[in-house]
Amino acid sequence: MINEEWMTRPVHAAKxxxxxxxxxxxxxxxxxxxxxxxxxxxxxxxxSDRDLRDAFPSVLEALVPPRRRTRKPGLDPKDIAVEDVMTxxxxxxxxxxxxxxxxxxxxxxxxGAVPIVxxxxxxxxxxxxxxxxxxxxxxxxxxxxxxxxxASGEAP
Numbered sequence: 001m002i003n004e005e006w007m008t009r010p011v012h013a014a015k016x017x018x019x020x021x022x023x024x025x026x027x028x029x030x031x032x033x034x035x036x037x038x039x040x041x042x043x044x045x046x047x048s049d050r051d052l053r054d055a056f057p058s059v060l061e062a063l064v065p066p067r068r069r070t071r072k073p074g075l076d077p078k079d080i081a082v083e084d085v086m087t088x089x090x091x092x093x094x095x096x097x098x099x100x101x102x103x104x105x106x107x108x109x110x111x112g113a114v115p116i117v118x119x120x121x122x123x124x125x126x127x128x129x130x131x132x133x134x135x136x137x138x139x140x141x142x143x144x145x146x147x148x149x150x151a152s153g154e155a156p
Contacts, residue, residue: 003102004095006134007116007124013038014047016083023082024052034113034127037086041121045086048112055085092117095124099134102126 013036014023023035027049037045056077092115093102102114106128116124 001099001134001138002095003093003097003099003114003116003124003126006099006130007095007126008130009124011036011115011122011125013122014082015039016044016081016086018082019078020047020052020055020080020082020085021077023047024049024056024077027052032127034111034125035082036090036115036122036125037082038122043090043092043115043117043122045083045088046090046113046115047082047086051085051087055080090115093126094118099126099131103131103135106131 012026012030012032014026016037016039026035027033033049035047036043037047091105091109091111093105095116095118105114106112113125113127115122116126
């Protein structure tokens with residue numbers, strides 16, 4: 001099972017200078033948890049839903065009177081660039097690498113997705129959900145192969 005068969009594509013992505021408000025909107029609209037950050041098709045970073053949650057002001061902060069707030073004024077999510085909160089050292093794999101390699105990498109590095117890159121360009125992304133789907137199908141294949149077939153003339 002190779003990544004190319006299971007990766008999600010097309011990939012929704014952000015640009016480094018996009019706002020974190022825009023990135024969060026993409027995550028919510030497409031119901032995804034990771035967003036590669038690209039420049040001319042090349043991955044330069046990745047931002048997760050957790051990165052964005054941590055960068056957004058707390059709901060409780062809005063309840064604090066302006067003169068008592070610890071957050072500096074002007075830190076509106078529309079004014080914060082994705083590049084300020086993204087992870088820059090992105091681990092990637094190739095379309096021909098296996099889903100097992102993606103699963104092991106995600107588990108070892110405690111990440112939720114691996115961008116799939118071919119000749120330097122982003123071509124897909126393998127997420128935890130993709131890995132689970134691949135393993136589920138593999139299980140069904142193995143289970144089907146293990147079920148003894150009825151002898152000819154017998155009802156299944």
